[in-house]
Amino acid sequence: MRNTFHLPAALKAAGIASLLAASHLCAAETIKLGLSIPLSGSGANWGKGSEWLCGRAAEEIKAQGGVKVQGKVYDFECVGYDNKYNAAEGAKVAQALVARDGVKYVAGSIGTAPVRALQSLTERRNVLMFTSAWGTSIKGPNFPLTFSQMNSVNEISEPMIEYVMKLHPGVKTVALLNPNDATGQETEKVAKAAWEKNGVKVLVSDWYPRYVGTARWSPELLTTGLGEDWRFPAFQMYKPYPHCRVMHAPLDLLIDLVARHDIKVEEIESITSYGEGWAYELPCFTNRKLLLQHDAQFCFAHGLAVAAHRIPPGRQWQDEAVVFNPSVMALMNKVQLKTHPTYFQSISADILSRPSRVEIQARGQTFAAEKGFPKGMRSSDPGTYMTNDELAAKFRAFVDGLLPPATIEQVIDSVLNLERVEDFGAVMRLMVRTSA
Incomplete structure (x- = not known):
């Protein structure tokens, strides 16, 4: 399915102009338009077309004198990032656009999974978002700042199937085949219901993997030094703790602070962890409603609470008695997660860096520590190596x-x-x- 943005028309619409007027923009002459789009992988053709169209529209609007709002003239600048058509990269793009670049208007976004990640931030930060994603989970009254730019399976399915039935009234059964990703999974439910509503039985509904593709072909990256150079150790990472790798630097800091200052759990008023921005916004990591033991493995706040209890890292971190310990659960609710202020600058300078900071409020004081790399990886700090x-x-x-x-x-x-x-x-x- 091809996605098309009608950006020039959208930007000239009176509705957009009134929104811009109501946002009390500062005296800057340029408004940033964010794009969360796939520029590599299986959806790259959609993303590249969207990027070109946004740039062209911005040029045309500027050539026509810009947009006038309350006596001021504004031009547009398109700021786009590659969401690679997946949730993890979509969360990184969301942080870059909203938290770092200060984008207030997302002119285009593609892919249900990355748009979900972006939407979790745009709705909370009062950022207007336009999307061409098909997923039903990102639409509706619960998302007042999200607007669809094109018809999706919700609007297309029933009239398309009715048309097919007119041409082929003898159709009794169909098979459905969708990509095994967030878009395909949500599309399948709508399409299946539409077929069944028209009296057609869905015999089977199957899935195919959404592969990551690229136009680049660089075999030398794999073959150069093959059989001579052993590159693996330089990139090997070990996990000292039975928890998501994202939290290992904060866990290092917290465990050291608690031990060094002999901080008791009952003395702790709050714990604030500053770390990787992309992960600190994802619901799978920030969820605190633990129903099963394994829910704790990726709950950042819970991991910090366990570590503060000085429970030695090991299998016991996943014991039911530890996971649902009332003291651990209570301390979990005293944990705050924030993006480290230098996160984006640090990873731009060194992709292996994981700037982290932990602050513990206890005894009327703030106990704090910082580090750039977690234990278990090779870095510029030999102390991070595991012997x-x-x-x-x-x-x-x-x-x-x-x-x-x-x-x-x-x-x-x-x-x-x-x-x-x-x-x-x-x-x-x-x-x-x-x-x-």
Whole structure:
């Protein structure tokens, strides 16, 4: 399905002009128009067309004298980022457009998953957003600042199916095939209901993967030095904590602060964690309604609360008694998550950096610490490296009580001396539990 933006008409509409007039814009002569669009991957052709169209529209409007609002003349500047047609990149784009660039008007957005991530920010920050995404979950009265730019499956399905039935009245059954992504999943529900409403039975509804594609072909990135250079260790990351990697630097800081200042849980008034902006806005990480044990694994606030209780990192972090501990749950609600003020500048300078800061309010004081890289990765700070002894200690902690001590040491010795291992399958079989 091809997405088309009618930006010049939209910008000339009286409705937009009145919105601009009501927003009390400052004396700046240029209004930024944000674009969250796929410029690479499977939707790149839509995004590139949208980027070109926005730029062309801005040029035409400027050539015609701009837009006059309350006696002032404004031109437009298009600010677009690649959302790669997925939620994670969409969240990063949302932070870049709204939090960093201060965009107040999103002129175009494509892809249900990335638009959901953007919408979670635009609706809260009073940012007007236009979208061509088809998903039903982003439309309706709950999203008063979101406007559709084109007909979607909601408007197309029924009249299209009625037309098909007129041409082929004998149709009794159909099969549906949709992309296995947020757009396809929401489209399938609407299309299936429309077919069934017209008396047609849906025999099967299947999915195909949405692949990430690119026009670039650079095999030398893989083949140069093949068989000679061992690049893997330079990018290897280890996880000291049984929690989402995003939180490892804040966990480092919190654990150190609590231990160094001997801060008791009952003394803590609040914990504020500053970290990766893209993740601190996603509902899957900010959700605090824990229904199942594994919900805690990606709940940032819960992980900090567990760490503040000085529970050693290990399997016990996922024990039911720990996850739903009343003290942990209470402290979780005292945690605030904020984007680190230098996050975007830091990752632009060094893609491996993860600037983090933790502040603990306790005893009428603020205990704070900061770092640029989490433990477990290679960085400009040698202190972030995990030694062989630290990795072995982590393994022992996680399998303690599950494997015999002699087996644990045998596995560690084999992994640290791979050149002496003839069959690594034998090492793996050592870790198979024969009894509960």
